[in-house]
Amino acid sequence: MRRACAAVLALCLAAAPRGAGAEEPPESVAAMRNPVAGDPAAVRRGQGLFLQNCAPCHGASADGKGPGAVGLRPPPADLAGPDVVPKHPDGWIYWRIANGKRGTAMPPFAFSLSEQERWSIVAWLRSLRPAAAGAAQAASTTEAGRAPLVAAH
Numbered sequence: 001m002r003r004a005c006a007a008v009l010a011l012c013l014a015a016a017p018r019g020a021g022a023e024e025p026p027e028s029v030a031a032m033r034n035p036v037a038g039d040p041a042a043v044r045r046g047q048g049l050f051l052q053n054c055a056p057c058h059g060a061s062a063d064g065k066g067p068g069a070v071g072l073r074p075p076p077a078d079l080a081g082p083d084v085v086p087k088h089p090d091g092w093i094y095w096r097i098a099n100g101k102r103g104t105a106m107p108p109f110a111f112s113l114s115e116q117e118r119w120s121i122v123a124w125l126r127s128l129r130p131a132a133a134g135a136a137q138a139a140s141t142t143e144a145g146r147a148p149l150v151a152a153h
């Protein structure tokens, strides 16, 4: 019995350093396809799951400003903006939700959310993209419009 416990412990210890090296999602995630992509029911379900599981940190609108974000270093990612979701494939986001992010408060959800649930959240985050891209576009246009004015004075 004691030997069995020792063996389990050794397994855990052996797994730890390997895990630490696997911080970034493997390249293979790019090939993963979201089985519920664009399905309106999944998008709605994903929003509900996001509100329950992610909004405390990432905010109800996914902008990274949830009530639990205060004091977190680094702060939760802005998932509604142009910097995270639009720049990564679905599989990357799915992998991050499953595994969390070491060295940050981002927890792994592999055991608390089913695969289907994780993909639904990805589908919802993806559905925010057109609006977020539009807002980013508007912001940079405004800034570009302002710059010459300031320079002229």
Ligand code: HEC
Binding pocket: 050, 053, 054, 055, 056, 057, 058, 068, 072, 073, 074, 075, 076, 077, 079, 084, 093, 096, 097, 101, 104, 105, 106, 107, 109, 121
């Ligand atoms: C306890 C707070 C907390 C909860 C709950 C949480 N996150 Fe995060 N999340 C973070 C933090 C902190 C980061 C790190 C941001 C960084 O690295 O700049 C992060 C990062 C991320 C990233 C981007 C990772 C990267 O490498 O850029 C994604 C995607 C993400 N979270 C999705 C989710 C989703 C989806 C949920 C719910 C299923 C969730 N998070 C729940 C705190 C949280």
